[in-house]
Amino acid sequence: MTIGLWVLLGVLEGAPSHDLGxxxxxxxxxxxxxxxxxxxxxxxxxxxVLAAPTGDLNATARLTRSVLSAYxxxxxxxxxxRAISVYLFSxxxxxxxxxxxxxxxxxxxxxGFYRRDERRIVMNIGPxxxxxxxxxxxxxxxxxxxxxxxxxxxxxxxxxxxxxxxxPGQIRGVKNWRHPRLLRALRTPRERRKVSLPxxxxxxxxxxxxxxxxxxYATARYLCQWLDQRGQLWDFYQRFRDHYLEDxxxxxAFVAATGKTPxxxxxxxxxxxxRL
Numbered sequence: 001m002t003i004g005l006w007v008l009l010g011v012l013e014g015a016p017s018h019d020l021g022x023x024x025x026x027x028x029x030x031x032x033x034x035x036x037x038x039x040x041x042x043x044x045x046x047x048x049v050l051a052a053p054t055g056d057l058n059a060t061a062r063l064t065r066s067v068l069s070a071y072x073x074x075x076x077x078x079x080x081x082r083a084i085s086v087y088l089f090s091x092x093x094x095x096x097x098x099x100x101x102x103x104x105x106x107x108x109x110x111x112g113f114y115r116r117d118e119r120r121i122v123m124n125i126g127p128x129x130x131x132x133x134x135x136x137x138x139x140x141x142x143x144x145x146x147x148x149x150x151x152x153x154x155x156x157x158x159x160x161x162x163x164x165x166x167x168p169g170q171i172r173g174v175k176n177w178r179h180p181r182l183l184r185a186l187r188t189p190r191e192r193r194k195v196s197l198p199x200x201x202x203x204x205x206x207x208x209x210x211x212x213x214x215x216x217y218a219t220a221r222y223l224c225q226w227l228d229q230r231g232q233l234w235d236f237y238q239r240f241r242d243h244y245l246e247d248x249x250x251x252x253a254f255v256a257a258t259g260k261t262p263x264x265x266x267x268x269x270x271x272x273x274x275r276l
Contacts, residue, residue: 023083024049031085034102044068047080048136052088060088060125060132067133067160070171071140075234078144086121088132095124114138130161130176145241150205152250155220156237159228173225175276182218182273195219197262197269201249222276226269232257 028041031051040057042050045068050057064086072079089095092110099107099122107113112123112131121135137157141148162176185191194212200219208216227233239253247253255261260268 018082020047020081020083027083027085031087034098035087045072045079047083048086049083050086050088052090053094054090057088060129063129064132064136066165066168067136067163067171070165070169071136073169075237076140076144077238080119080139080143082119084119084121084139086123086132086136088123088125090124091126092124095122098122116142130163133160133163134158145237145244147244148241149203149250150208151200151203151216151220152224152237152240154208154217155224156233158217158221159224161221173221173228175225176221178214178218178221179273179276181214182222185215185218186270186273191215195270197223197266201251201254201262222273223269226272227257230258 024043024047027049028043028051031041031049032039035051035053038053038055040050040052040055042057042061044050044061044064048064048068050061050064052060087098089098096107099105107122107124109131110124111127112121112125112135114121114135116138119139121132121139123131123135125132134157137160138153141153141156145152158176158178159173160171161178162174164172164174166172182195185195194215200216200223203216208220210216224233227236236250236253236257239256240247240250243253251262254265258265
């Protein structure tokens with residue numbers, strides 16, 4: 001048997017295709033090279049390489065540990081296997097300067113973003129940590145439920161833009177700035193038809209990102225908060241993930257978790273949104 005075939009068999013039998021420790025070390029060095037030797041760098045949960053040019057990571061690292069501990073406490077099952085860089089800038093000027101330096105263009109959001117192709121979160125943490133807790137969800141969903149539709153991926157991520165940590169391993173989404181946008185649509189005859197649970201479940205990824213993207217985000221976010229308050233979000237998510245091939249829209253998972261179809265649950269959800 002040739003050496004090449006032995007190598008191939010090793011890969012097929014599950015031999016590791018990369019060295020995570022070496023990858024973390026390389027990203028740590030890269031962060032110091034890009035952000036300066038005084039940059040603070042700390043690895044959380046073995047894969048998230050947090051880096052700040054100012055060197056001050058204590059509070060953010062503690063929060064990140066608490067949030068990730070909650071995410072992995074009977075919510076998401078599979079952790080990312082590859083290292084992810086998380087760059088935390090304290091104000092807009094250095095944040096924008098980094099985007100220009102690395103990609104020769106402005107940052108795609110004033111707050112922060114996740115680059116899947118580079119496994120890199122870059123954010124302006126000055127306005128608050130909500131963007132960080134949002135963006136951390138994306139590489140986790142990418143590992144745990146790679147076929148998740150955009151509306152679910154962004155709905156869960158947006159849920160934790162505003163959050164409470166009631167105890168160790170616990171996290172809850174709370175009402176945030178997306179709520180008025182949803183209320184306005186529900187109270188406007190021209191837009192009301194665009195807001196419904198059946199419509200959300202039928203939304204393909206391209207349509208989610210269309211001209212109504214802000215409203216689609218709000219709808220997905222407040223469906224997730226409604227389910228979360230009822231203790232049904234993670235049952236729904238995990239059923240959807242585990243039975244995606246036979247339930248690609250997630251409607252059966254929703255029925256199993258709530259006892260209702262999206263159409264039957266819609267009026268109850270709308271009343272809850274209006275009372276919130």
